Amino acid sequence: MPRYLLTQSASFVVTLWAVLTLVFFAVRALPGDAATIMGGLDATEQQVEAMRERIGLARSLPAQYAAYFGGLLQADLGESLRERRPVTTVLLERLPVTLTLAGMAFVLSLLIGLGLGVLAGLRPGGAADRATLLFTTVALAIPEFWFGFLLILLFAVNLGWFPVLGLPPEGLTVGSSWNLILPAVTLAIPRAAQLARLARARVLEERSSDYVRTARSKGLLPNAVGRHIASNALPGVLPLLALELGGLLTGTIVVEQVFGLPGLGLTILGGISARDYPVVQGVTILAVTVYVLVNWLADLAQLVADPRLRAPT
């Protein structure tokens, strides 16, 4: 176990460094920088150059790279070029919205996806199976921005159950997390569909295995057989679950845009169009960290759920 943790930590640091270096140069390769954009149509070349000087973009690329990674070693993510405040502050302000949204979407997709998948797999060709097939096909075909907009029209405009705009002016509060239901559903549906398909396939696989035939032939009740199948099929779904959780973060970019939610998705979009390099890099760090963490957790969860993996080698 300690060796496992050590190699995993080392690979995390290398992954983070590689991704961050890539992003560092990629955002700088885009034409234009924060100064040209803040200067707009009226600023002259000299004024833009002066602004570049003020926000620290006049230094050479290697100097900027060294300064940035030097700061990182001291847990300093730098300062937003546009907002003129620490990137850490910006991220901490935005993180709760995205985490809550992704968390709600994750639970929803888990409940809907696994539930439908297991139901469908236990009785292939039955009504539940056909309904699930229809659901997954439709859910995977509908683009998120369009589906989200439909939900707004129906539930916010026509029924008035939710405000049109995601959150109240003061941002995310305990009371306003209810408002995240529509975006969470939008985010969860396509993921639930994918999960349902995989869960169904795994259940079908288990159904045809020897132990199930034995259990059936010795007269075990169908419900008990179903429980056995489900508990053996589910560990195989866990790796996909981890991928899904990581994918939720990218999904939030679209959903936050549609619902106007002030989370990390809008932050990185705004950061790219304003060429706010430190902010883009900061969100990247968070995203990589979440990806790696989630994969670790999935590994661990698989250890817990599948005793065979724990056997001494």
Added chain:
Amino acid sequence: MKRRRSIRNLSLLALVALLPLLGGAGLAQTLTMAMSAQPDTLDPQVTAATAAFQVSKSIYDTLIEVDQSGVLVPALASSWAVSPDGLTYTFELVEATFHDGTAFSAEDVVATLDRIRSAETASPKVNEFRAIVSVAAQGPRTVVVTLSEPQPALLASLASGWGAILPSEKLAEGHDFGNQPVGTGPFSFASWTRDNAITLDANPDYYGGAPSVDQVVIRFVTDSAVQLQGLLTGEFDIIDTVAAADRPAVETNPALTLVREPSGLVLVAGLNTRRDYLSDVRVRQALNLGVDTAIVMEVAYSSGSQVGTFMEAGSPWYPDSVEPFPYDPEAARALLAEAGVPQGWTLDMVLPQPYEEHILAGQIVQDFLRDLGINAQIRIVEWGVWLSDTYGGPRNFDITVVGHTGKLDPSGRLTGLGDPRTNYTGLDDPKLAGIIATANITPDHAARQALYTEALERIHEQAPFIFFGTPDRVYARQANVEGFWMTPLLDSFDFRDAALE
């Protein structure tokens, strides 16, 4: 049909939603406005963004301001005098209090103008104050500004958003005005959650009298469809964007009011006069004759007035002598033939994302050019790329479409034209540059107007742009919102007299 019914249902819903509010008379009144853009900062000295000044107008005051008819009127300066040689400006100040409780005095004006002129601030508007030699307080209520050369546009600069007066005490502390703005304005800053909302509280001690609403909430909503839905459900009292297709629905809804007034924009297709054929003035005139700009204005910008030179329609500076180019494809073809332009000439047309209306305008121009035998190939680029690669830097384009925002003084619009280094069209016309430079420092109003007229006539002839026109500024509000207005030319939001009836 279905749409109309749903709107009727919506207004009913809106009424129901309003009922509890009616019952709670005496409660704090909040006015909510949806805004499509978002400020980059609330420090008025380090930004050039219209969105920043639209909001900061409520937080800060300027020495002078523009009234609803576009005339310069007193604000923090109760009066001002200009010496006959145009080199000394003396301002008498009103009594006012900053939101942090400190009293406004001449020292604040000195500190503010010193900061915007300092190299350290790196203000994108620093050139507008370049003629200032010194700013001095004469007692607490008088400020004297001395110039090196006459600069009649100074008053306009002081009346613009970047002329906002900041408290000297906080300036000395290096206060973060970008995130925690402090001014003397009618509203004090309460909070800003980015990409979400800015909340402003009424300033009961405002020198011009307390505003009627208690709070203003500005919501950032990029999507115009969401803005409209929020207006229909009553979530928003005012929205700053109404898509052309939605205007009839707003106009026919008795609970809503559509406001349509002239904007300060000049919409153009900029021509790169350093490129082949476009360097020939006959070709540029031919493009102006060969594009029906009335169609461009109507289809891409929904309405507005055509212009024939680089000045917004309706401006007192717009010369009576300049008419928009007529649509005359025959004359255009003759001019192109005369200039030796071959059939099938290919142009690089660069259009800025995410400005859908400019992209549409570009596509319409492309159609008209095709009729002239010119093949314009459209390249859509993101705004940051457009600024650094098309408008600035290497100026990689033959033709591009953009809107130039309103300026209180013509010098703001015209300076730089005629000098190939300072204008994206690259027009090299020292005579034009000379006329503009002279006009910029001519104190006598009539003489100045004559010079700008000459310059604008010359710009019409030189045609470094295809001149489109000035669009209407269209926004919508609930019918019960009274007293809200937007500053002419600057488009700033003015909530001082806004009230919910």
